[in-house]
Amino acid sequence: MASKLDFVDRELARRREKGQLRALRTLQAGEGTTVIAEGRKLVNFSSNDYLGLASHPLLRQRAVEFADLHGAGARASRLIAGSHPGFARVEERLAGLKQTAKALVLNSGYQANISLLPALADRHCLMLLDRRCHNSLIQGAALSRCQTRRYRHSDLGHLRELLVEGAGADYTRRLIVTESVFSMDGDISDIDALVELAAEFDALLIVDEAHATGVLGERGMGLTCGKGVDLCIGTFGKAMGAFGAYIACGESMWEYLVNSCSGFIYTTALPPSVLGSIDAALELVPEMDAQRRTLFANVGYLRAALRDQGWDVGLTGSQIVPVVVGAAEEALALNRYLEESGYLAVAIRPPTVELGSARIRLALNALHQRSDLESLLERLRRWRDDRS
Incomplete structure (x- = not known):
């Protein structure tokens, strides 16, 4: 006999099949730009706390x-x-x-x-x-x-x-x-x-x-x-x-x-x-012009380096830098790879973005160090080289 909640199971199954199923996870704020996930410290590239004021x-x-x-x-x-x-x-x-x-x-x-x-x-x-x-x-x-x-x-x-x-x-x-x-x-x-x-x-x-x-x-x-x-x-x-x-x-x-x-x-x-x-x-x-200058110096560096590696970053002119990979499954795989490497860089998939434009959405923070960007770029280069 059909259940009045069958539509729930069908929709969850559909989203799971398409790689669109979302899930909550608990993250604890760490020092600076880090978070703690399941006991591991990750450099956070997915926060909207662009000036680091949430912990000020x-x-x-x-x-x-x-x-x-x-x-x-x-x-x-x-x-x-x-x-x-x-x-x-x-x-x-x-x-x-x-x-x-x-x-x-x-x-x-x-x-x-x-x-x-x-x-x-x-x-x-x-x-x-x-x-x-x-x-x-x-x-x-x-x-x-x-x-x-x-x-x-x-x-x-x-x-x-x-x-x-x-x-x-x-x-x-x-x-x-x-x-x-x-x-x-x-x-x-x-x-x-x-x-x-x-x-x-x-x-x-x-x-x-x-x-x-x-x-x-x-x-x-x-x-x-x-x-x-x-x-x-x-x-x-x-x-x-x-x-x-x-x-x-x-x-x-x-x-x-x-x-x-x-x-x-x-x-x-x-x-x-x-x-x-x-x-x-x-x-x-x-009064935080100095922090904004630091933030956008890092944005310019990261954006140029990603383009040099061949990544599609669109027309971004802000602290939000998309790394567009196309398929939702590919974005999720890159998300997992980066997390294993020590970075929280969350995949964004349809329906949040258009079909075929799934991405890692990098959000920069004025507290990120140049070394954070350099090590992230090295991981992205390795990922890209392994698939070329």
């Missing part, structure tokens, strides 16, 4: 201070009784750094994206998304029930075609949604050209800066500062070393989102300890 003493100290002042939990949503003084302090500081009138803190980047887009659009709107936008933006677009079109990755000519096509229809709003740094490829959007297109077609421009915040732009504040982007989304859980997310925008938009963004309205606020670590990160990050 000031973030930990400020987390304790805020918890001592305001308690362990927020006690309520922001609009009820959970908006303690730490929020205003963080939002004011962040708005100044992002060069916007206001900033709004939310609980996660995913939560921000899936609730922001439905707040901005409905079935009478046209939303144009880059084909490689993060899953949270795709889900947010779907939840909005708007007319959605996806333009070819970073192809602004195709985006223009869709805007021209949409100009002849009776839409109440047009929205362009993209990322400044794409999470799986590491390539960078042409923000100036996007701003011009949005202005030409009177479209709202929404840019996710999750992987730019902290590492790119003036004082590490991303690539949209002062450029006329309508809404900028970012996270505190990557280069900022903490947790949570933000939306930077104008004053009237801020008030609109406080009243319309479900992911802000209907959830308990972030705990004070998290706000403390965010506050410390916002104090540190603008």
